[in-house]
Amino acid sequence: MFRDTVNRFVEEHCSREYIRDMDIKREYPYKAYQAMVEQGWFGLCVPEEHGGMGADVIYRAILQEGLARYAFDMGAVYGLTCWGIDTLVRFGTQAQREKYIPPALAGEIRFSISMTEPNAGSDLTRIALKAVDKGDHFLLNGQKVFATAAGSKNNVIVLAARTGPPDGARHSGLTMMLVPNDTPGIELRKMPVLSRRMSGTYECFYTDVKVPKENVIGEVGKGWKILGAFLVAERIGGGAMYVGNAQTAINDAVKYARERVQFDQPIGDFQSIKHALVDAATEIDAARLMTYQAAWMDSRGIPALKEASMAKLYASEAGMRATSVGMQVLGGYAQLPEYDMERYWRDAKQNMVSSGTSQIQRNIIAKAIGLG
Ligand SMILES: Cc1cc2nc3c(=O)[nH]c(=O)nc-3n(C[C@H](O)[C@H](O)[C@H](O)COP(=O)(O)OP(=O)(O)OC[C@H]3O[C@@H](n4cnc5c(N)ncnc54)[C@H](O)[C@@H]3O)c2cc1C
Structure with missing residues (x-):
């Protein structure tokens, strides 16, 4: 029943x-976002005492799979605000929860996450955005890159800044802060990236930006704990979105293969085309089951770091293969926006990089199976 509701919502909003239109124009999908707000989707997995519905991660996975049907980026827009709310539910002060969660559920503010810097990509211990303690506030100076949706209206950037040296442990000295994107001293520049053209991805420059101490999430210097807290949920959500979009790529390619006639027969009758699509469909079914397994384990409190990383890794790479098959099956037409395949393919490439690259997932899984 829930899936049917999601399906109807996606087709309508x-x-x-x-x-396609938003992607071509590189415009943030405010209308669809507002519809998600009105449907109550942002409160889906928020505990009831904070104004949500208290559903578990399986529901969110099904919703994200649906939202990403025509673009991973649509699911990402949803996921970013969810991540901000989850962070405040788990690590925020009561005052922060009261100040930010109701307006986020009402669509008056939205969240983005900004970790990456020019010298801190996979290795976030290198974060250098400097936050100097000035008594009642921190003063930020430095640069972030690749902050998705940070330039959207009423966006609160959740960022990691360096408040102290690594201090023995490589992961210490980082602090998480809430920074509204219209705070004086912030300059945002949209990056001309290949993928995620709706949400937009930004370079952020911070010059003497004042952040009141009440905007610090959790303890000063203990930001790593927050960064690591949602890795499982993030990878399950990622897996679900990759599967949702890749399934559409396969469905579109099958439809095209049945309709396109060359050498007096539908190209889908050629065995090489058939088998390529069968392999892609089989891999996406496997990726879906891996994702659901990780979601089921997580929803029951069973540690699922390995399973979530495997699902993220496999679903993103299977998505890349499926969209590449789609690009081949549609021939030259694949490269036209009106066939949508080039968008699926662009996003699939990005999915092997964000939320931890494929290599980083393999490193995590290697540790989990005993290869430290
Ligand atoms: C469109 C887009 C949107 C993004 N959105 C966000 C966002 O909203 N917020 C945010 O904070 N960041 C975001 N990012 C940044 C993204 O998370 C990083 O690009 C990613 O973490 C990789 O970092 P990097 O690009 O610096 O690559 P690097 O870390 O420099 O890696 C380059 C290559 O080296 C490999 N490599 C690195 N370390 C190892 C290792 N230990 N073992 C094996 N191989 C390794 C990598 O796998 C990769 O193939 C976004 C990026 C893009 C392109």
Whole structure:
């Protein structure tokens, strides 16, 4: 029943045509976001005492799989605000929860996450955005890159800044802060990236930006704990979105293969085309089951770091293979925006990089199976 509700919502508010248009114009999908707000989707997994519905991660996975049907980016727009709310539910002060969660559920503010810097990509221990203690506030100076949706309206950037040296442990000295994107001293520049053209990805420059101490999330210097807290949920959500979008790529390619006639027969009758699509469909089914397994384990409190990383790794790479098959099956037409395949393919490439690259996932899984 829930999946049916999601399906109806997606066809009405996140349709293929709407997404194509937003992607071509590189415009943030405010209308679809507002529809998600009105449907109550941002409160889906928020505990009831904070104004949500208290559903578990399986529901969120099904929703994200649906939202990403025509673009991973639509699911990402949703996931970013969810991540901000989850962070405040788990690590925020009561005052922060009261100040930020109700307006986020009402669509008056939204969240983005900004960790990456020019010298801190996979290795976030290198974060250098400097936050100097000035008594009642921190003063920020430095630069972030690749902050998705940071330039959208009423966005509160959740960022990691360096408040102290690594101090023995490589992961210490980082502090998480809430920084509204219209705070004086912030300059945002949209980056001309290949993927995520709706949400937009930004370079952020911080010059003497004042952040009141009440905006610090958790303890000063203990930001790593917060960064690491949602890795499982993030990878499950990622896996679900990759599967949702890749399934559409396969469905579109099958439809095209049945309709396109060359050498007096539908190209889908050629065995090489058939088998390529069968392999892609089989891999995406496997990726879906891996994702659901990790979601089921997590929802029951069973540690699922390995399973979530495996699902993220496999689903992103299977998504890349599936969209590449789609690009081949559609021939030259694949490269035109009106066929949508080039968008699926662009996002699939990015999915092997964000939320921990494929290599980083393999490193995590290696540790989990005993290869430290
Ligand atoms: C469109 C887009 C949106 C993004 N959105 C956000 C966002 O919202 N917020 C945010 O904070 N960041 C965001 N990012 C940044 C993204 O998370 C990083 O690009 C990613 O973590 C990789 O960092 P990097 O690009 O610096 O690559 P690097 O870390 O420099 O890696 C380069 C290559 O080296 C490999 N490598 C690195 N370390 C190892 C290792 N130990 N073992 C094996 N191989 C290794 C990597 O796998 C990769 O192939 C976004 C990026 C893009 C392109």
